[in-house]
Amino acid sequence: QVQLVESGGGLVQAGGSLRVSCVASGSIFKINVMGWYRQAPGKQRELVAAITSGGRSNYADSVKGRFTISRDNAKNTVYLQMNSLKPEDTAVYYCNADVFDFLTVTTSHEYWGQGTQVTVSS
Numbered sequence: 344q345v346q347l348v349e350s351g352g353g354l355v356q357a358g359g360s361l362r363v364s365c366v367a368s369g370s371i372f373k374i375n376v377m378g379w380y381r382q383a384p385g386k387q388r389e390l391v392a393a394i395t396s397g398g399r400s401n402y403a404d405s406v407k408g409r410f411t412i413s414r415d416n417a418k419n420t421v422y423l424q425m426n427s428l429k430p431e432d433t434a435v436y437y438c439n440a441d442v443f444d445f446l447t448v449t450t451s452h453e454y455w456g457q458g459t460q461v462t463v464s465s
Contacts, residue, residue, distance in 0.1 A: 345369035345454045347438045352459030359463070360426045365438030365456055367419040372448050375441040377414055377421040381434035381461075388437070392423060405431070428463045436461050 351363035367374060378393030392412040394400040400412050411424040421438065438456035443449075 345371060345440075345442050345444060345452075347440055347454050347456035349436065349438045349456045349459040352436060352461045354462045354464065355428055356464050357428060357430055359428050360424070361428060361461060362425065363423045363436055363459055363461070365421050365440075367440050367442065367454070370444040370446065371419060371442055372445050373443040374416070374419060375443070375451055377438070377440045379412065379421070379423045380437045380439055381432075382437070382458075383434040386434075391436070394421065425461070428461075430463050430465050432461065433463050434461060435459065 345367060346369055347365055347367050349365045355361050376393055376395055379391040380388050381391050382388040390403060391406055392402045392410055394412045394414050409427045414421045435458040437458045440454050441451045442454055443451045
């Protein structure tokens with residue numbers, strides 16, 4: 344029983360910045376990888392960025408150099424700092440986490456947040 348809650352989405356102008364956050368709560372033993380996905384209207388959901396428990400990260404080519412993912416393991420929280428935003432970044436952003444809970448300490452399960460809307464105007 345784990346929940347992910349996102350916050351920080353909104354409307355910004357092209358070239359602006361936005362920071363979204365996601366906090367995991369519940370029967371958490373350990374969180375492995377955490378990441379951000381996004382889905383624009385009429386398109387498939389895609390991976391934006393991911394980060395391991397050790398702090399290693401990777402990004403989609405479309406956001407490299409503009410977005411930065413980070414996490415606070417003590418707070419079970421992952422962040423996505425989005426700079427130099429473009430209209431093409433407009434999408435619903437979803438938080439994802441691979442979690443070991445106290446009921447399944449040897450097997451992890453993936454959880455998703457409800458999503459937060461990010462809209463970038465021209």
